[in-house]
Amino acid sequence: MSITIEMSAPEIAALKQLTRLDNDAEAVITAAREFLRLSRLRELKVASGNVEFEANWQELETLELNDSAFPR
Numbered sequence: 001m002s003i004t005i006e007m008s009a010p011e012i013a014a015l016k017q018l019t020r021l022d023n024d025a026e027a028v029i030t031a032a033r034e035f036l037r038l039s040r041l042r043e044l045k046v047a048s049g050n051v052e053f054e055a056n057w058q059e060l061e062t063l064e065l066n067d068s069a070f071p072r
Contacts, residue, residue, distance in 0.1 A: 005028060007028075012024055012027070012028075015027040015028060015031050018031070019031055019034075
């Protein structure tokens with residue numbers, strides 16, 4: 001799939017400098033992929049801390065050990 005993007009010369013130069021790539025297209029592709037990666041990380045960060053759980057890990061561990069054939 002191809003797309004036409006209009007960017008100023010300074011913007012392209014800045015992308016090329018930040019990505020350390022000489023090819024205009026590769027610099028834009030790399031910058032877009034990095035933007036998507038960082039966006040996903042931000043979404044994960046927002047979601048962190050929103051998980052509800054029961055603090056019953058000791059009880060679950062005891063049940064698991066009782067059900068296993070692992071010697072104590």
